[in-house]
Amino acid sequence: MSWKIIVVLLIGFLAWAHQAFRPPPPRICGSLGGPPITAPRIKLRDGRYLAYKEHGVPKETAKYKIVIVHGYTGSRHDASFVTSALVEELGIYFVTFDRPGYGESDPDPNRTIKSTALDIEELGEQLQLGARFYIIGISMGGQVVWGCLKYIPHRLDGAALIAPVINYWWPGFPANLSTEAYNQQPWQDQWALRVAHYTPWLVYWWNTQKWFPSSSVTAGKPNLSAPDLKLVSKIAKRMTRREYASQQGVFESFHRDMMVGFGLWEFDPMDLKNPLPSSEGSVHLWHGVEDGMVPVSLQRYIAQKLPWVQYHEIPDAGHLFAYADDAIKDSILKTLLTGDK
Numbered sequence: 001m002s003w004k005i006i007v008v009l010l011i012g013f014l015a016w017a018h019q020a021f022r023p024p025p026p027r028i029c030g031s032l033g034g035p036p037i038t039a040p041r042i043k044l045r046d047g048r049y050l051a052y053k054e055h056g057v058p059k060e061t062a063k064y065k066i067v068i069v070h071g072y073t074g075s076r077h078d079a080s081f082v083t084s085a086l087v088e089e090l091g092i093y094f095v096t097f098d099r100p101g102y103g104e105s106d107p108d109p110n111r112t113i114k115s116t117a118l119d120i121e122e123l124g125e126q127l128q129l130g131a132r133f134y135i136i137g138i139s140m141g142g143q144v145v146w147g148c149l150k151y152i153p154h155r156l157d158g159a160a161l162i163a164p165v166i167n168y169w170w171p172g173f174p175a176n177l178s179t180e181a182y183n184q185q186p187w188q189d190q191w192a193l194r195v196a197h198y199t200p201w202l203v204y205w206w207n208t209q210k211w212f213p214s215s216s217v218t219a220g221k222p223n224l225s226a227p228d229l230k231l232v233s234k235i236a237k238r239m240t241r242r243e244y245a246s247q248q249g250v251f252e253s254f255h256r257d258m259m260v261g262f263g264l265w266e267f268d269p270m271d272l273k274n275p276l277p278s279s280e281g282s283v284h285l286w287h288g289v290e291d292g293m294v295p296v297s298l299q300r301y302i303a304q305k306l307p308w309v310q311y312h313e314i315p316d317a318g319h320l321f322a323y324a325d326d327a328i329k330d331s332i333l334k335t336l337l338t339g340d341k
Contacts, residue, residue, distance in 0.1 A: 023204040023251035029104045035247045039076065039104045042126045050119055051104035052097040052127070055082035062093035064157075064337050065129045067120055070096065071139030072165070072217060072257055075103040075245045080323045081136065086333050097123060099144070101252035102245050109252070111260055113147035113267075120144070121152045132157040132281075134336060138322055139294075140165045143261050146269045149283065153275030160336045161285045162322045166298050167262055169197055172270030172305060173298065181295035186223050188213035196258040203255045217293070218254050225292035228318035274308035284310045284336055286328075288317030310335075 027034040029049075039051035053076040059065060070078040076096040086092065099116060100108035108115060124133055134157050137145035142164020149159060168182045182190060192215035195206045207214040216222055220242060224232065246253045276283055287299040296313070303311035312335070314321055314328065321328055 023255070024249065026101070026107045026249040026252045028106060028248060035104070037104055039098070041104065042123060044119060044122055046108075048100065048106040048108060049104075050097055050100070050106070050123060052076060052095055052123060053079070054127075055079050055094040055096065056087045056092045059093040059127070059129065061091065063091035064134060065093045066095075066134040066136055067124065067129075068094055068096045069120070069135065069137040069141030069144045070099065070102075071141050073220075073242050073245050073254060074138070074141070077103075077244075078138070078323075081329055081333060084326065084329050084333055086330055090333070090337060092333070092337070095123070095127060095129070099141075099257075101248060101256050103247070107248060107252035107256070109256075111256055113143060113260065113265060114151050116144050117147035117151040120148060121155055124155060131155070134158045134160075134281075136160045136162060136332075136336070137164060138162045139319065140257055140261060143167070146272075149272060149275045150267055150269075156276060156281060158276065158281035158336050159283045160332060161283075162332070163287055163291060163294060163319050164285065164299075165261060165294055166302075167265060168193065169262070170265065170268050170270060172268045173301065177297060177301060181298050184295055186216055189216050189223065192218070192258070193262050196262040197264075200259040200263055203259055204251050207250070207255060207258075215258070218250075218258075222319075223292045224320075225288075225290045225318040227288065227290050227316055228292065228320045231318075231320050231324045270302060270305045272306065276308075282310060282336075282339070283308060284312060284332075286312045286314060286322070286332060288314045288319060288321050290317060291319045293319045 029035045030037045039053060041049040041051045043049055056062065068079060068081060070076065076098045079094060079096045082094050098105035100106065100111050100119065120135070132155055135145055135148055142161040145159050145161050145164065148156060168178045191212070192206060195202050207218050285299060285303065287296055289296050303309055
């Protein structure tokens, strides 16, 4: 084979690789050919727009104000806590929002754990939630709560992490513990997380190519445990349609989440000192023993390392307990807001 043919083949391969590895540009809401804008939005410090939705009692009369952070493939429509009977009884106002790149919030190509925490601070300021508010993060939204505890603790009255997704590469985990937990995941998820951590520039290609199985969660086939499988049919109508969550593109929503969540963090949550002294609020973590997506062993270790986190373990529960069980939701709200269980 002559060198000219080799050069042509090499150029062809590079052209294919460039096309395959490079994600398409996002379809920005409100732009030509993009999805319509249907939600109220605020304009952030850098010009991006953040879509939100208000629930519960009017904020002007609310005794408690809570920001809810949705999980992976979710949106501002994921608001299971707002159906609690305690909303009227305790006077609770909620605001949910589409995280950057999700739903109708503009993508943030520079997104980090810190930037999303600052987005939440600005959301609170523009909606006039007062000097302090509560925050609840569900699943992947739990990582955002860690960011808020690090970067905006002065704005928080209290925080709840519900089945929070962890990063296996947090330095605070003993290597043997994180490796054991990591190996419990389906092999396709192990590879998807490796790609997100070590070669983030390959995330789009890895999760759209057809040669190897991609992330089971991204593909809509998560590793659900028996308790979760019993709930799926009951809660399906109340959960965000994946098509809506990723309507601006899967890269700036789902894939960006993987890159940020499982990449190199700016801090290790297990190095945090108590950001909310007892007189100013409390931090809680709830987790299901039968969670097939986030091993309970890692949450137990976090609770051991951080005694200021009040840890609540739920037997016979998987990853989705907060979406279905009214008694658990009531208990979470009452514990977070009043200290009663």
